Amino acid sequence: MKTLIYIGNKSGVKEGANLTSIDILGKLLKESGYNIYCASSKKNLVIRLLDMIWTCFRYRKQADYVLIDTYSTLNFYYAYFVSQWCRVLKLKYIPILHGGSLPNRLKNTPRLSKAIFNNAYVNIAPSAYTESNFKSLGYNNIVCIPNSIEIKNYLFKERTFDSIKLLWVRSFSKIYNPLLAIDVLKVLKDKNIEAELCMVGPDGDGSLLETKKHAEKLGVKVDFRGKLTKQEWIKLSKNFNIFINTTNFDNMPVSVIEAMALGLPVVSTNVGGLSFLIQHNKNGFLVESGASNLFVDTIINLTNSPEKTNQIAKEGRDYVEQFDWEIVKNHWIKLLK
Secondary structure, three states: OOEEEEEOOOHHHOOOOOOOHHHHHHHHHHHOOOEEEEEOOOOOHHHHHHHHHHHHHHOOOOOOEEEEEEOOOOHHHHHHHHHHHHHHHOOOEEEEEOOOOHHHHHHHOHHHHHHHHOOOOOEEEOOHHHHHHHHHOOOOOEEEOOOOEOHHHOOOOOOOOOOEEEEEEOOEOHHHOHHHHHHHHHHHHHOOOOEEEEEEOOEOOOHHHHHHHHHHHHOOOOEEEEOOOHHHHHHHHOOOOEEEEOOOOOOOOHHHHHHHHOOOOEEEEOOOOHHHHOOEOOOEEEEOOOOHHHHHHHHHHHHHOHHHHHHHHHHHHHHHHHHEHHHHHHHHHHHOO
16 A cells, blocks of 8 residues: 655635645545545644644655645745655655646746755646646646546536526635626626626635625625535535636636536636636636626626527536546556556
């Protein structure tokens, strides 16, 4: 049995937080037969780093590989310190690359980036977008293994469009631009179009309160559901007919993959890796970032052509079936032999 150390932010153990990659992928790898030691769920930033360092040291003799969730913001520095500690311990480490703005980190912090990624056993990109950006900057030791879902948990449903029922699922953070969802609803209301909006997710950086105030200021009613379990929001999704993704930066968001699996037509900003996931007017819809009017025009057009829209949604479902864990896990097994 292969033994893995998985380093990441186990925010899923915190009340009100979304499950992260270490929670989801770690569980799936364990169910696939790998012995896994994870770190860290510590809240204090320094203690969290020390826990990560200690976990690598404690299991250094058993571990075949160290997986490191790597982001562009604060967690980038966790990845740096852990990766260099792995080099000292002579452990093979594998950064798993997250976040649509990570390519900017390569340009802004080149010395630290080279120390992490050039010395990795291999780097894992969840999308062709990240892979191409890394390769363009000279990082060729990279393999694309997409984010995955368990497709059996997502029942496809064909939608009707008698009225517009928008669903937004993400953490409330500035990079995901939740205010834009409120603006879209406002423009629809101003056009005397019957529409409703439900927003699901925990507060990430104080944006939830800001979003609620923005809705109040614009005089639109929004159904804020807070954090729901995956099963709860999947059940809720049956009541909605359009999924909107308003992010400013992104890579290969699982929530969008899930929406496509459920048969929800997706309207998303065209940023980061979204164009590698969504082909406009073929398996979803892409609009310019921050453009509420373009969102609204797209929403109106797709509701006016229900047959075409449902066909596009079906194409979306067919496309994301390649992200089923039963398929994706074979890539991991091959890599970790």
